Amino acid sequence: MPAKHNDKAAEARAWLLTLTSGRATEADADAFRAWLRASPEHEAAFADQKRVWQGVGAAVQEELAAGAQARRAKAARHGRRAFLGGALAASAAYLAFRPPLGLWPALDDLGADYRTAAGEQRRLALGDALEVEMNTQTRINVAATADGMPVVELADGEAEIRLGPKDAEVVAGKGRITGRDAVFNLRYIGGEARLCCLSGTARLVHAQGVFDVGPDRELRYDDVRVQPPVKVDPNLVTAWRQGWLVFDQQPLAQVVDELNRYRRGRLVLMNEQLGKRLVQARFSLAQVADAERLIGDAYGARVTHLPAGVVLLS
Template sequence: MALTMIMPGKHKNQDTQAREARAWLLTLTSGRATQGDADAFRDWLRASPGHEAAFADQKRLWQGLGPAVREELAAGAGASRRRAAVNGRRAFLGGALAASAAYLAFRPPLGLWPALDDLGADYRTAAGEQRRLALSGALEVEMNTQTRINVSATPGGGSLIELADGEAEIRSGATAAEVVAGKGRITARDAVFNLRYIDGEARLCCLAGTARLVHAQGVFDVGPGRELRYDDARVQPPVKVDPDIVTAWRQGWLVFDQQPLVQVVDELNRYRRGRLVLMNEQLGKRLVQARISLAQVADAERLIRDAYGARVTHLPAGVVLLS
């Protein structure tokens, strides 16, 4: 599906902005949105400062409807007996279904499709996809799977990168790289570093040169072969790591060194379509020492079955239960 929006004049009122924002919300939550729709949506956001605010207002409204719909449906039979007209019930059910669809777009079950926020990123990669960006100031970014990045210009003519989610290897030249992930801000000049930001935790690994993290907890310099982790509240001291393991994804490999299977499954899910769901807690505690080609990730359930005797159950939409 392709949607063409008519660009507004300079004096478009807030009501018109709200209507267009609702139209985009319905398009992106329809289940039929295309990459072309996502590109057109980003163009619409950039066309006017009021567009982003209008869309944020509509998004908050729809997000709030998700829990409200569940409460209404739970009230169920008692509430329906008090409704006087069949048409009223039908209108409610239609609204409930629309609200539920939008709610799922913000929180896709099992991560089976991109969340609505993903579509608004400047650059993003799908499951199993990697992408290279060449930005101003000889700045190069290698994006790993399921990564979202936003880029804006700095006063000095460089680029400010926001790693909203995922993983990237960043190579800076004479112009310092500036990267934000969560509550941390990383700067580096003539350096290479790998930055991973998933579920609110960041891992900064320096590969060459020096990377500096500025955080509410202080300023931290990270040298080659060392990695530090941080979240919004804490920064852990840098530790020595094997850069070859950290950057194995750049060579088409995933390397696991005595990691619990539950963590391995989480990582595999980032690279494959569908979803592996670990149902056995004891199985999830098994430690894994493995080197897996990215070409094998689609068949990961067979590898786990053969190595650990897991029972494999295939469900629709690429969901695989491991028990």
């Protein structure tokens, strides 16, 4: 853990060095989350340092890609060394923000109050007002308003959420969801949210208006628009709660993206035409680790295994 410093910027920088060192442990992640929550000044200092490191990491990648002259590259590395401790640290920082193929958690993931790893599911009981069932690769933050009303932010991923008889609020992107004695499945990935009501009524408050969603209806929204609710089969939406992934005439490219959320390593689809094939399939979560074999058998894909659990499908 970084040593204590009076300078909040130095503390934030020390945490960045620790978390991007490649040696950070789960205990380090827990200690970092505690430090981040301890003071708004910590959050502000860390956000500032992230912006600086992101800019430096991108500059390193551009420099490498452009094949800069050795003298200029050396001078650039020397100029950054006082701040970063060398170009390796800058590269490590860049990879921490943008992990290749999603092979490890991004740095932002470590700041979440609760998170699940690939294939992991987790239940949170947050008093009388809220119960949350977290699906794989999900990040959640928990806070409260000035009057004590619980607020849950789904920062990324998917969860089934049960709202009790007391006031509570759930946030995903630019949408705020309320309701009493309501159950809904909420998915927020890549800036798009899917709100499926399972029982009761879930109310979405968005810049585009207020929308009530009843049972067996799903509404999709992003930062700028809200689509009208449509009827869905809730058994398909919540199949993950029973240990299944169900795909109904979805392109293989989408199926691969979803399978990757449940497995370690990465499936990489190399054939665009193959990715357009429509899939009607039902996978148990226990089968996900062997999904490449099933895809190869069913669609004639060539399967190539690489280190770190990366599998090419062509």
